Amino acid sequence: MVLGTYKQITLGRSTDKQIQKISQDGGIATGLLCFALDEKIIDGAVVAGPSDEMWKPKATVALTSDEILAAAGTKYTLSPNNWALKEAVRQYGLEKAGIVTIPCQTMGLRKMQSYPFGVRFMADKIALDVGIFCTENFSFESLRTFITAKAGVDFDLVEKMDIGNGKFWVHTQDDVINFPIKETHGYEQSGCKVCLDLVSELSDISTGSIGAPDDWSAVMTRTETGDTIFKQAVDAGAIELKPMDEGKFGLEMLTKLAKSKKEKAMKEIDRRKELGLPVPYKASSEKEDPLANV
Amino acid sequence: MLARIKEFLGMEAKPKEEASQQEVEKVAEEEKAKPRIGYIHLSGCTGDAMSLTENYDILAPLLTEMVDIVYGQTLADVWWDDENPMPEMDLALVEGSVCLQDEHSMKELLEVREKAGLVVAFGSCAATGCFTRYSRGGQQANPRHESFVPVADVVKVDLAMPGCPPSPEIIAKTVVAVINGDMDYLQPMMDLVGYTEACGCDLQLKVVNQALCIGCGTCAMSCPTRAVGMTDGRPELNEDRCVKCGICYTQCPRSWWPAERINMDLGL
Structure with a gap:
């Protein structure tokens, strides 16, 4: 399953005109976070906000819709959002933090939640993780x-x-x-070359432009939490839906690109194993599904 | 009780119809086989024991109903000397590194290894040496005490739980795993036994130098002393603040990757 486990796959976009205007595609991440904040599902969110330098994002804790809106749009460079989660929980005292993550960040978060060795009282503070599709950074x-x-x-x-x-x-x-x-x-940074995840397989809700027409985003709901919040947002009219095109420019394209990222990564993982270089994932010969994110 | 702990940890509760006779029998069986636990305090600050006690919601039943604390000075007022032999234990939590010049500590540690089925290096001092790695002796109370090493340097260790301190949650999760015999959950802790030479510089040596860093910031999030920051998408270490607990590298998604467990925890 190259797209990971999901409950629903659809096209979506924010119905808010302001969000539509400034967001990258369908404004799903921005729209969902604003909705969750309004509904008190989250009490703040970690986002890639603006910094003093153009196009250089700063991992930021947003407490208002305006601050979430200020972070709308994709910046094609590194924003260590997991780092700012600490600030969100410790300095801002968030009990229900939202966070936007790319797949590798989602992986760091989820590992922390399953094995919170040194991270006290943080694992239970993540109320909503919106994962973004990512090919490389x-x-x-x-x-x-x-x-x-x-x-x-x-x-x-x-x-x-x-x-x-x-x-x-x-x-x-x-x-x-x-x-x-x-x-x-x-x-591209070389750490991305062993990454097996294009679609944020471990997020609550993942979204991105691949497989979607202009001004829409592909959306996958994955966890119970994610599915519930997404449905609430749709029912409340914050997000509108349209079925995903199954064909060449829709699901087929998303599947193709996710698969090709995995295949390339597996080649690199196997090559590194042969060279004796460390890599946290299994070689293709060691796993049932050679493309699984393990 | 187990259900209560699971609820506390946000683990999924079983549907009611399944919590049938079988479950009751299982609990009854657990009652019979309460693990005997010892707590050994070597050169550490008691922060690890305090973190254990921060599981407020489950602590009292945990200590009284689920396990027998058979040895320890802090959690149970039991001391060991020549007249009172150390009891047999299923599991011994060892907090603190061991001082090679301290005869008492050395003797106690060796005795624990004899008496305990499983020895856990509990907390970073026991697991990696942590900040006791900086010790150079020449100080009171005993100027001769200068060499503090992870307990695995002296005895065979079965599980390592780094953390300065380990979070209350990982302690509770581990207790549940031990009671359930969930070896899959414990596997990473078995693997971490070998990680005794830890340093914030591992991020550079083992992740950035190895072309594995993706700049996610998990290391900086987990550092208990804020010795790790992120500059241009890469961890930057302030060595003066680093206590060598090894948590940054332990939490890094590129050091080891527990995929199956994560999928299970997320219900995916």
Whole structure:
């Protein structure tokens, strides 16, 4: 099962016009967190918020919808959100924290919850984890390098970055520039090369643009918690749905990309094992499903 | 009782119809076989014992109904000397590292190994040496006491539970696993027995240097002394603050990966 265990798969988007305007795709992460905050399902959320530097996110504890909105949109670089969870729980005293994580961060959180060796009274404070699809991530300098060198755009003029249709898109106020996503290869951080998870298989709800038309997001509900909150958000009209296209540009594409990330990672995992380099996952010969995230 | 602990830990309760005769028999059986537990206090600050007692909701029944504390100075007023032999124990929690110059500690540890079925290095001092690694002697109360090592350096250890201190939750989860004979849950703790030389610099040596870091920030989240921060998406260690407890590396999703357990816990 290359998409992990899920209860429901659908297309969704936030019905809030303001969120639609500023969010990356369907605004599911932003919309869900705002809804959960309004409904007191969470009392704050850890998000990749803005920092002093353009396009460099800062893991931030958001306590209001405005602060959640300020973090809308994808930043294609590292934001150690798990770190800020500590701040959320210890400094802000959140009892029911929401958090947005990419798959590797979800994995760190879930490992902490199952084996909370040194992390006292934190495991039970995560009320909602929204997982984001992720193919790979870039260090800030890598991102800056290929935006300025490949797209030839001054970093400060960039208004939005996006990945879609095999291309990396850079939007400025009066221009849209793209280059093949293949050209970012060699810039991605190498830790991503052994990652078996594109779709945040362990999150409560995962979402991303792959398999969705423009301005919509694919959504998978996974845990009981996630499924319940998502249904509440839909019933309340905060999120609208439309069935996922099963075909080439929908589920098929998502499945294909998730599978291809896993296959590439397994090759690298096996190669590392042969070299005697450490890697926390099993070799393909050691597991039943060679593509499982184990 | 077990149901209460499970509820406390947010583990899924069994549907009612299943909690039938079988379950009752199982509980009855558990009553018969209460594990005998000892608590041995070597060179540690008692923080690990305090963390154990922070399981307020379950502590009283835990100590009185589920286990027999047969040995220990803090949790049970039982002392060992030549006239009063140390009792047999199913499980001994050893807190603190062992001082090689302290004859009493050495003697007690060796005796515990004789008398206990399972020896647990309980807390980072016992497991990795933790901040006692910085000791250099030359101080009162005994200037000769300078060499403090993880207990696994001296005796065979069966389970290691690092943490400065280990969280109340991991202690409760482990107790449940021991009572249920859930060896799968305990496996990582068996593996951690070998992790005796810990340092915040493991993040650099074993994760970043090995092309495994993904900048998730879990290490910085778990550091009990805030010695680990994140700079440009990579852990940055303030060595002056590091107590060598090993928690950052232990919690890192790229050090070991308990996939089956996580899926089970999430109901996936």
